[in-house]
Amino acid sequence: MPGSRSMRLVESALRCYPQRWRSRHGDEAAEIASLLIRDGTPAHSVAWSYLIGAARTRLVIEPRWQLGAAVGALLLAAGSLGVPLALSSSAPANAANVAHSRTARPRPADPRYGDSRPADPRYDGGRGGPNRCDRHGHC
Amino acid sequence: MAARERDDNGGQDVLRRAGDASVLILTSLADGSKHGYALIQDIKGFAGLQLGPGTLYGALDRLERMGLIEALPAEDRRQPYRITAAGVVALRAHLDSIERVSSVGRLRLGLGGI
Numbered sequence: 001m002p003g004s005r006s007m008r009l010v011e012s013a014l015r016c017y018p019q020r021w022r023s024r025h026g027d028e029a030a031e032i033a034s035l036l037i038r039d040g041t042p043a044h045s046v047a048w049s050y051l052i053g054a055a056r057t058r059l060v061i062e063p064r065w066q067l068g069a070a071v072g073a074l075l076l077a078a079g080s081l082g083v084p085l086a087l088s089s090s091a092p093a094n095a096a097n098v099a100h101s102r103t104a105r106p107r108p109a110d111p112r113y114g115d116s117r118p119a120d121p122r123y124d125g126g127r128g129g130p131n132r133c134d135r136h137g138h139c
Numbered sequence: 140m141a142a143r144e145r146d147d148n149g150g151q152d153v154l155r156r157a158g159d160a161s162v163l164i165l166t167s168l169a170d171g172s173k174h175g176y177a178l179i180q181d182i183k184g185f186a187g188l189q190l191g192p193g194t195l196y197g198a199l200d201r202l203e204r205m206g207l208i209e210a211l212p213a214e215d216r217r218q219p220y221r222i223t224a225a226g227v228v229a230l231r232a233h234l235d236s237i238e239r240v241s242s243v244g245r246l247r248l249g250l251g252g253i
Contacts, residue, residue, distance in 0.1 A: 025196055027216040032176045032192050046192060053193025057200070 006043030016054035172221035
């Protein structure tokens with residue numbers, strides 16, 4: 001009989017399956033794991049296989065997990081891109097500002113481009129200070 | 140491609156996208172009913188690879204949903220499965236498809252057709 005530590009690992013993985021699956025296959029799955037480990041299959045390999053199987057099962061029979069998985073993947077992607085984790089309540093407004101600055105604002109005055117218009121105070125946040133926008137209109 | 144055309148025209152190779160594990164399980168069940176551990180051992184014997192138990196159960200559930208296998212009454216903790224008539228038809232169609240590809244591949248490699 002495999003060690004209790006090995007079986008605890010497998011049982012942890014089996015607990016990731018939905019209850020309905022466990023009530024049907026749980027006992028047999030534990031027995032198969034026990035036999036495979038006895039035959040020399042590493043316990044972590046058996047547990048990993050069940051873990052992946054549990055994730056797939058949940059995606060197939062519990063569609064709401066698909067939404068959760070999608071949200072998780074998006075958060076992971078956002079985190080890897082350096083987006084701050086704490087998406088503040090003003091995030092939509094900020095996003096709108098960015099979109100606006102890239103699409104609707106006219107190019108700021110810049111003598112290098114021969115533009116004689118006066119600098120628009122909106123570009124320095126209304127502080128009246130030096131123009132802080134680049135030549136592409138990004139502030 | 141001929142195989143593609145057959146599928147588009149209502150061909151019977153429903154296993155084409157079912158995955159290798161499904162084909163191995165149906166092949167194993169073709170000579171009689173088996174439970175999970177027996178399937179793993181049999182597949183290891185004739186195909187030389189050991190299915191992970193998670194992969195096995197995923198494929199068993201999928202095949203059962205497709206009506207290609209059915210569960211028999213459990214014996215103790217073990218749940219035997221057997222291939223259905225639809226499973227036999229699907230396996231035969233898939234093996235025919237593989238055989239066609241195999242013949243073409245062997246011819247093109249200069250190994251001669253089967």
